[in-house]
Amino acid sequence: MFAGQFMMGAQDRLLPPSIPFRFFATAIVFHVAGWAVLLAGADELPGFMGGLGLGLAGLHLMTLGVLAMTAMGAAFQLLPVATSRQLGPSWACRLTWWLYTPGVAVLSLGLASQFVWALHVGGTLVAGGLALFAVLVGRNLLQVSELPGVTRHAWVALVSLAGLAVLGLMLIVDIQGGFLPNRAALAASHAILAGYGFMGSLALGFSYVLVPMFVLSQGVSDRDGRRTAWLTAVALVVAAGGAALGNGLVAGLGGVVGLIAIGLHLRALLAVLKTRMRKRLETFFRMIKAAWLVLPASVLVGLFLALGDSPELTAPLWGWLLVFGWLLTFVTGILQRIMPFLASMHSGANGGKPALMSRLVADRPLLIHAIAHGLAVTLVAAGLLAQAPLLVRAGAASGLIGAVSFTLFAIELMRRYRAHEAANPKGPASC
Ligand code: HEM
Numbered sequence: 001m002f003a004g005q006f007m008m009g010a011q012d013r014l015l016p017p018s019i020p021f022r023f024f025a026t027a028i029v030f031h032v033a034g035w036a037v038l039l040a041g042a043d044e045l046p047g048f049m050g051g052l053g054l055g056l057a058g059l060h061l062m063t064l065g066v067l068a069m070t071a072m073g074a075a076f077q078l079l080p081v082a083t084s085r086q087l088g089p090s091w092a093c094r095l096t097w098w099l100y101t102p103g104v105a106v107l108s109l110g111l112a113s114q115f116v117w118a119l120h121v122g123g124t125l126v127a128g129g130l131a132l133f134a135v136l137v138g139r140n141l142l143q144v145s146e147l148p149g150v151t152r153h154a155w156v157a158l159v160s161l162a163g164l165a166v167l168g169l170m171l172i173v174d175i176q177g178g179f180l181p182n183r184a185a186l187a188a189s190h191a192i193l194a195g196y197g198f199m200g201s202l203a204l205g206f207s208y209v210l211v212p213m214f215v216l217s218q219g220v221s222d223r224d225g226r227r228t229a230w231l232t233a234v235a236l237v238v239a240a241g242g243a244a245l246g247n248g249l250v251a252g253l254g255g256v257v258g259l260i261a262i263g264l265h266l267r268a269l270l271a272v273l274k275t276r277m278r279k280r281l282e283t284f285f286r287m288i289k290a291a292w293l294v295l296p297a298s299v300l301v302g303l304f305l306a307l308g309d310s311p312e313l314t315a316p317l318w319g320w321l322l323v324f325g326w327l328l329t330f331v332t333g334i335l336q337r338i339m340p341f342l343a344s345m346h347s348g349a350n351g352g353k354p355a356l357m358s359r360l361v362a363d364r365p366l367l368i369h370a371i372a373h374g375l376a377v378t379l380v381a382a383g384l385l386a387q388a389p390l391l392v393r394a395g396a397a398s399g400l401i402g403a404v405s406f407t408l409f410a411i412e413l414m415r416r417y418r419a420h421e422a423a424n425p426k427g428p429a430s431c
Contacts, residue, residue: 013080017346019093023073024339026101028410030065031332032403034058035376037112039396045380046387048316050187052175057112063323064104064126067199070331072096072133074206074338075154079140082150082209087140092132100129116176123172127165134158149225153205156233160197163240164190182246189244192251195322196258197236203330204228204265211269214285214337217276224268231261242306252306255299262296283363283370287333290374294325316384324399325377332373332406336366339410343417347424355420362416365409372402 038045041054048055080087087093103125110118138158141151167190174180208220239254269292298321305314340360348354376399383391 013084013086014342014345014349015077015080015088015093016090017342019090019097020073020077020342021339022094022097023069023076024335025410026097027066027069027073027335028403028407030061030069030104032400032407033108034061034065035396035400035403037061037108039393039400041112042393042396043389045316045320045392046384046389047312048319048384049311050184052111052114054112057108059319059323060111061104061108062328063194063199064107067323067327067331068130069100069104070335071199071202072100074334075133075137075202077342078206078209079137079154082147083140083144085140085143087136092136096129096132096136099125099132103127103129110172114175119172119175123169127169130161130165134161147209147225148222149208149220149229150205152226152229153201153208153232156229156236157198157201157205160193160201160236164194164198167193185244185246188251189240191319191322192240192243192254193236195327196232197240199327199331201229201232201236203327204232204261207265207269210334210338211288212272214278214341215273215276215281216278217272220268220272224264228261228265228268231257231264235261239302248306248308252303255303255306258299259296262299266292266295282337283366284333284336287329287336287370287373291326291330291333294321294329294377298322298326313385313387317381320377320381320384325381329373329377332369335406336369336409340413343413347417347420352421353424355417355424359420360413360416362409362412365405365412368405369402369409372398372405376402 035058037054038058041058044053044055050056076087076093079085103122105122106118107122107126109115110120110122137154141154141158144151167186170180171183171187171190174183180186205225208225211217212219235254235258237254238257239251242248242250242252242254298318301314301318301321305311305318340357343360344355344357376395379395379398380392381395383389383393383395
């Protein structure tokens with residue numbers, strides 16, 4: 001299917017802009033907060049092997065506050081467009097945000113301060129928001145028989161979400177209860193299901209819609225999509241199961257299957273790039289390509305960890321490459337493009353003169369974000385390997401500069417969007 005085909009009539013399936021954009025705007029705020037907390041807790045990161053504190057709070061401000069938050073906003077808007085099936089009702093999408101956003105803030109406070117009330121209240125609100133998200137997405141997917149590459153990866157992500165949330169809540173209750181037989185093993189299984197399962201499988205599946213759409217190219221074949229979804233599912237069961245049992249060999253085997261799935265996924269997307277009509281790829285796509293490089297590297301470091309090699313080095317480096325090197329680079333790269341893309345689509349809804357995407361985008365803050373983010377990922381990785389807190393602190397400071405620059409891009413985008421709307425009054429009242 002050619003990219004343009006699922007865009008036909010897409011404007012009729014747009015949710016009110018306040019729904020996806022509230023998730024994107026909140027992700028941008030948590031992005032700044034996450035780097036600021038990591039900067040404050042930089043000394044904790046070298047040799048980090050889990051445990052409450054600023055390190056874990058910063059990690060979840062990024063994973064829940066930026067990665068999952070963006071995935072929710074994107075899924076709510078992208079699935080009805082890609083599957084031509086309604087997703088809603090809108091009030092339920094908004095309720096998801098009202099439950100989840102304060103939950104992320106309170107849970108992060110609990111992870112930083114060890115306040116038991118904050119851990120329990122925050123964890124419950126987060127789990128509630130994620131559960132409602134899963135129900136709304138599941139209802140959409142149940143109506144769809146085509147697009148197997150997207151829908152099967154989305155189902156793998158939803159099953160992983162259930163697993164990560166149950167393990168996450170067990171890890172919280174265990175802080176006081178102390179009932180878990182092997183906390184570190186379950187924390188590692190939680191991280192695998194969360195990073196490669198929920199976020200990872202969503203990223204792989206949505207790439208089959210987003211990449212052809214952004215570069216104007218042929219889509220990925222259903223056969224390739226089905227194959228990577230199945231291999232991802234097998235890899236997750238073996239890796240997360242092996243980790244939960246504390247069996248590095250089995251977890252490592254899952255990693256090897258994962259590498260095969262990643263190889264097939266990247267091969268399919270590189271073929272898409274070869275047949276693209278949009279030749280010049282902007283800053284956002286350089287971030288996506290960088291993320292594609294870090295993904296297999298994160299699995300390789302995970303293999304070293306699973307085989308028990310210097311865990312004080314490999315464990316924090318694995319978590320860093322998985323969450324910051326791959327997922328955060330990919331998700332903020334996508335955000336760089338999906339926000340002006342959606343704003344331009346909404347500006348044309350109801351008969352108004354659509355704003356050109358290029359007119360809505362300020363390139364410099366995006367470039368500063370990309371460079372500062374790349375520097376942050378590299379400096380912190382070097383600091384974790386060299387066990388040098390100063391390098392980690394410099395990296396976190398660079399990450400914060402990048403996050404602030406990204407915020408300036410978003411503020412300017414909103415300013416230009418509003419200026420365009422004011423200058424081009426629409427037809428009958430919009431939503
Ligand atoms: C319901 C949502 C979640 C809850 C309640 C939760 C809770 C927790 C807790 C309590 C720990 C600490 C384990 C320890 O003592 O070290 C932890 C570790 C972790 N979480 Fe989450 N989490 C959630 C979602 C996520 C998501 C969505 C991601 C990633 C996309 C994530 C990634 C991680 C990672 C990488 C670790 C470190 C694992 C380790 O120490 O080996 N979490 N989580």
